[in-house]
Amino acid sequence: MKYFKILLLITSLFMLIGCGALQKKDIDMDSISRAELQAMAEKTGATKVRAFTALTGEGIGALDTIDGADLNDGDVGIVVTATGGYLYSLDATNGGTESSPNIITPSGTPGDKRWVLVSLYANDINASPQDDGSISFVPLTATETQYRIGPNHDSAGDDNDGFEIRRSDTPGTSVDFRTNRNSVAYGADKVTQSYTETQFIAFDWTTDVTTGDGKFYFHVGQKLDSLNLSYCHAKVITAGITGTTDIYIYNVTDSVDVLSVPITIDSNETGSDTAGSYTINTANDDITENDLLRIDIDSVSTTPPKGLLITMGFSIP
Numbered sequence: 363m364k365y366f367k368i369l370l371l372i373t374s375l376f377m378l379i380g381c382g383a384l385q386k387k388d389i390d391m392d393s394i395s396r397a398e399l400q401a402m403a404e405k406t407g408a409t410k411v412r413a414f415t416a417l418t419g420e421g422i423g424a425l426d427t428i429d430g431a432d433l434n435d436g437d438v439g440i441v442v443t444a445t446g447g448y449l450y451s452l453d454a455t456n457g458g459t460e461s462s463p464n465i466i467t468p469s470g471t472p473g474d475k476r477w478v479l480v481s482l483y484a485n486d487i488n489a490s491p492q493d494d495g496s497i498s499f500v501p502l503t504a505t506e507t508q509y510r511i512g513p514n515h516d517s518a519g520d521d522n523d524g525f526e527i528r529r530s531d532t533p534g535t536s537v538d539f540r541t542n543r544n545s546v547a548y549g550a551d552k553v554t555q556s557y558t559e560t561q562f563i564a565f566d567w568t569t570d571v572t573t574g575d576g577k578f579y580f581h582v583g584q585k586l587d588s589l590n591l592s593y594c595h596a597k598v599i600t601a602g603i604t605g606t607t608d609i610y611i612y613n614v615t616d617s618v619d620v621l622s623v624p625i626t627i628d629s630n631e632t633g634s635d636t637a638g639s640y641t642i643n644t645a646n647d648d649i650t651e652n653d654l655l656r657i658d659i660d661s662v663s664t665t666p667p668k669g670l671l672i673t674m675g676f677s678i679p
Contacts, residue, residue: 410434414441417448418462420469425450430472439477450477537678558586559675564657567599567669571607571662578657578672579614587651589676591642596625596634597671602663604629606637611674614654618646629663648679 415423425439425448435454441447448463457474460467466477507529529536564578565571596609608624623641625634634640649655657672 409436409438411438411440414439416443417441418466425477426466426469428468429470430468430475431470433468433472433475435475448479449481451480452476453478558589558677559673560586561671561673563670564672565668565670570666570668571598571602571659571670572666573659573662575612575658576656577659577670580655580657580674582649582651582653582655584651586649586676588679589649590644590679591620591647591649591674592677593675594621594625594640594642595673596627597673598627598632598667599669599671600667601630601632602627602667603665605661605663607662607667608660609634609670609672610658610660612656612658613646613649614656615650616646616653619643620646620655624660627663627667632667649676 412428414425414427416425418424418426420427425441433452433454435452437452439448439450439452441450450466452468452475454473454475456465456476456478458465458476458478460476464479468475468477509527509529510531511527512525526537527539529538560580562578562580591611594611596607598607606629607627609626610624611620612618613620620643621640622643623639625640626637627634628637631637
């Protein structure tokens with residue numbers, strides 16, 4: 363209740379100062395009641411300020427209790443709960459879907475009126491110890507992306523849970539940035555961006571590309587652990603002539619082809635970007651630390667190309 367009074371008094375005082383209503387140098391703050399502050403605000407023509415002790419539930423003290431018909435554009439709602447304070451503005455044309463605490467729909471006949479969160483005040487912001495605990499950044503328009511920041515608990519009780527910036531309500535989905543703890547094995551953090559890329563030389567620049575399995579091997583390190591292969595590309599230095607050069611990626615550890623359709627370089631071309639699209643087998647695209655990947659050449663042009671550079675991109679699933 364103490365914080366409730368403080369927030370109400372501060373807000374009302376700012377409004378009264380802006381209207382030139384304060385004439386006295388000293389005011390006994392304890393003598394001003396909530397009703398008196400509201401009356402003073404209304405007398406000066408200021409926007410109505412209402413104070414609450416809960417966000418939703420349409421019960422006594424809840425923000426969504428007041429009928430939308432009794433609310434006007436620009437009304438201010440101050441909510442103080444045991445865990446923090448919330449400052450709301452009434453938007454008469456918002457019409458958004460209720461998503462507490464960001465958007466709250468008034469009771470009764472709200473129409474398009476919505477309480478829209480302006481600020482959140484708290485010493486600490488605590489998400490519940492569940493997989494879906496997060497802080498959400500609501501976009502200005504429906505076409506913009508909503509970002510969330512939160513953990514991705516595995517409920518194992520160890521100290522290796524990820525912390526993510528993502529574009530989804532679901533942990534582990536549409537992640538752009540993630541930190542992973544792996545204290546048991548390494549005693550250190552690792553940070554993973556949405557895409558991690560690696561390149562390697564399978565054939566030297568002046569060497570003919572030849573068919574066969576195991577033309578290059580790639581070890582998956584800690585940085586790539588638990589990612590998925592998301593794109594790949596092949597580049598030769600000297601183009602082959604007549605026929606295509608077809609390249610597969612094979613996971614030796616799992617004994618599976620990662621590609622169901624190979625990377626292809628056409629005749630008289632030096633890059634796979636001008637050929638038909640390869641296909642990643644989504645059932646086999648995930649990699650784990652210490653996996654061994656292999657480059658297999660299934661066919662080459664009649665006049666073989668020279669040099670072969672492979673690019674692989676990995677992303678957070």
